[in-house]
Amino acid sequence: MAPVKVTKICCIGAGYVGGPTCAVIALKCPHIQVTIVDLNQARIDAWNCPDFKLPIYEPGLVDVVKQARGRNLFFSTDVDKGIQEADLIFVSVNTPTKKSGVGAGFAADLNYVESATRRIAAVAQSSKIVVEKSTVPCRTAESMRTILEANSRPGTRFDILSNPEFLAEGTAIADLFKPDRVLIGSLQTSEGKDACQSLAEVYANWVPTERILTVGLWSSELSKLAANAMLAQRISSINALSAICEATGANIDEVAHAIGFDSRIGPKFLRASVGFGGSCFQKDILNLVYLSESLHLPQVAAYWRQVVEMNEYQKHRFSKTVVDTLFNTITGKHIAVLGFAFKADTGDTRESAAITLIRDFLTERAYVTIYDPQVEESQIWLDLAEAMPGVPLENIKKQVTIASSAPEACKNKEAIVIATEWKEFREIDWETVYTHMNKPAFVFDGRLLVDADKLRKIGFRVTTIGRGERT
Numbered sequence: 172m173a174p175v176k177v178t179k180i181c182c183i184g185a186g187y188v189g190g191p192t193c194a195v196i197a198l199k200c201p202h203i204q205v206t207i208v209d210l211n212q213a214r215i216d217a218w219n220c221p222d223f224k225l226p227i228y229e230p231g232l233v234d235v236v237k238q239a240r241g242r243n244l245f246f247s248t249d250v251d252k253g254i255q256e257a258d259l260i261f262v263s264v265n266t267p268t269k270k271s272g273v274g275a276g277f278a279a280d281l282n283y284v285e286s287a288t289r290r291i292a293a294v295a296q297s298s299k300i301v302v303e304k305s306t307v308p309c310r311t312a313e314s315m316r317t318i319l320e321a322n323s324r325p326g327t328r329f330d331i332l333s334n335p336e337f338l339a340e341g342t343a344i345a346d347l348f349k350p351d352r353v354l355i356g357s358l359q360t361s362e363g364k365d366a367c368q369s370l371a372e373v374y375a376n377w378v379p380t381e382r383i384l385t386v387g388l389w390s391s392e393l394s395k396l397a398a399n400a401m402l403a404q405r406i407s408s409i410n411a412l413s414a415i416c417e418a419t420g421a422n423i424d425e426v427a428h429a430i431g432f433d434s435r436i437g438p439k440f441l442r443a444s445v446g447f448g449g450s451c452f453q454k455d456i457l458n459l460v461y462l463s464e465s466l467h468l469p470q471v472a473a474y475w476r477q478v479v480e481m482n483e484y485q486k487h488r489f490s491k492t493v494v495d496t497l498f499n500t501i502t503g504k505h506i507a508v509l510g511f512a513f514k515a516d517t518g519d520t521r522e523s524a525a526i527t528l529i530r531d532f533l534t535e536r537a538y539v540t541i542y543d544p545q546v547e548e549s550q551i552w553l554d555l556a557e558a559m560p561g562v563p564l565e566n567i568k569k570q571v572t573i574a575s576s577a578p579e580a581c582k583n584k585e586a587i588v589i590a591t592e593w594k595e596f597r598e599i600d601w602e603t604v605y606t607h608m609n610k611p612a613f614v615f616d617g618r619l620l621v622d623a624d625k626l627r628k629i630g631f632r633v634t635t636i637g638r639g640e641r642t
């Protein structure tokens with residue numbers, strides 16, 4: 172049998188991964204029809220929105236959708252039709268951390284992957300290549316295969332591939348246009364290798380072949396968890412060092428610069444911060460911890476768990492610095508928090524460090540004003556309500572205000588906390604902001620974003636993560 176030439180792709184899940192990934196495939200492969208399906212009608216309506224108010228904010232995404240939508244890119248809630256028409260199906264559904272049952276708090280909730288797989292098994296009338304795009308525990312493809320094979324019709328077959336996604340939010344389109352690598356895992360049978368080649372040919376329309384890596388299924392699944400664990404570990408390492416810098420007078424920027432010059436370490440991903448956030452790092456490390464424990468490897472589990480614990484420590488350490496610096500109490504004080512998204516250039520707030528900081532401030536009975544250029548007001552209320560279970564939203568709203576610009580957020584406040592590294596915060600007119608603040612006026616830079624010396628000259632008292640000096 173020769174590899175199938177893919178002409179119709181269906182992607183199940185129109186989220187942060189399915190949407191941008193398959194929109195780029197449609198753009199780069201005009202000869203392939205790409206249909207992205209989702210059960211969430213509101214999300215699909217937003218993807219189909221005539222004025223391109225898409226459900227996610229991602230630089231460059233609107234341009235891609237503008238070029239391909241209606242040509243060979245379609246968004247629909249008709250999941251069954253999408254499955255039936257396609258010869259290759261991406262499963263790109265969410266895999267959050269389990270909230271209850273066995274493995275709660277650690278293991279991935281595979282309910283959505285299983286439902287999507289069962290739907291494929293129930294409605295497919297011809298052979299399909301099924302691609303695991305979601306991040307999943309090692310050997311999930313085996314469960315998918317068991318479900319699919321138990322339900323296949325005579326004369327049809329399912330081949331399962333693992334093709335984890337490595338895009339980062341905020342740079343998704345650039346990452347998809349020029350990926351460091353595309354990883355495809357398959358069974359090492361001739362059918363598995365053929366399926367792998369079919370998918371590799373799709374990517375080869377724009378990705379150089381030497382960047383398309385083909386490996387075994389389990390290696391592919393584990394490589395995704397491993398990549399995220401090692402990236403997050405770098406951040407926890409630099410954040411752990413930032414605590415030493417603050418205690419000794421060393422400067423974390425200088426330390427990162429110095430160690431990053433070692434070509435074995437490299438300069439990227441060494442930016443100390445108020446803690447990593449996002450939907451992936453914590454979830455995927457906890458997943459690895461769970462996997463290690465299930466495999467009776469407690470020392471390995473403890474090693475990776477510490478990366479998450481260090482991140483929690485960093486967030487609370489920063490909140491405590493704010494309280495300590497504001498004369499050991501923030502009760503009744505007014506604090507502006509600039510940034511709510513988990514990083515710049517995204518409207519995504521999942522696991523954002525800002526949420527932890529604000530919860531800490533509210534628990535200390537401070538008043539908080541939040542400004543973020545991309546996060547919807549309704550999302551902020553949802554996140555705060557979820558972060559403070561048992562506290563009615565009306566009570567949270569008595570302590571929290573949402574502002575429509577950074578200068579407005581900072582007016583008449585005692586302190587400014589920079590929680591997300593939005594470029595516009597660097598360009599704030601700090602002189603004017605200073606004149607409208609209560610004195611002494613404090614800035615806490617959790618993102619190494621502002622020029623602390625310049626702000627001090629204006630009159631601010633500045634505390635920067637990973638720097639010993641304060642005034």
Ligand SMILES: NC(=O)c1ccc[n+]([C@@H]2O[C@H](COP(=O)([O-])OP(=O)(O)OC[C@H]3O[C@@H](n4cnc5c(N)ncnc54)[C@H](O)[C@@H]3O)[C@@H](O)[C@H]2O)c1
Nearest residue numbers: 184186187188209210211264265266283286287305306336
């Ligand atoms: N967000 C990222 O930057 C990123 C990057 C790489 C990998 N990942 C992984 O990709 C996967 C998806 O992440 P995401 O951020 O896109 O999630 P998301 O929550 O934004 O999107 C998932 C979508 O799947 C839909 N869905 C769930 N079950 C369905 C079903 N049975 N049929 C049809 N639609 C269904 C949901 O309605 C939702 O819109 C996760 O496993 C995640 O770990 C995410």
Ligand SMILES: O=c1ccn([C@@H]2O[C@H](COP(=O)(O)OP(=O)(O)O[C@H]3O[C@H](CO)[C@@H](O)[C@H](O)[C@H]3O)[C@@H](O)[C@H]2O)c(=O)[nH]1
Nearest residue numbers: 336337338339340406440441442444447448449451513514
């Ligand atoms: O030097 C750094 C780099 C990042 N961060 C923080 O780390 C978090 C994650 O950032 P980033 O990795 O850029 O964004 P994600 O969209 O979460 O992307 C990660 O998670 C995705 C989902 O699995 C993977 O596909 C990507 O490769 C991986 O980078 C954010 O809060 C950043 O602010 C730092 O604090 N310091």
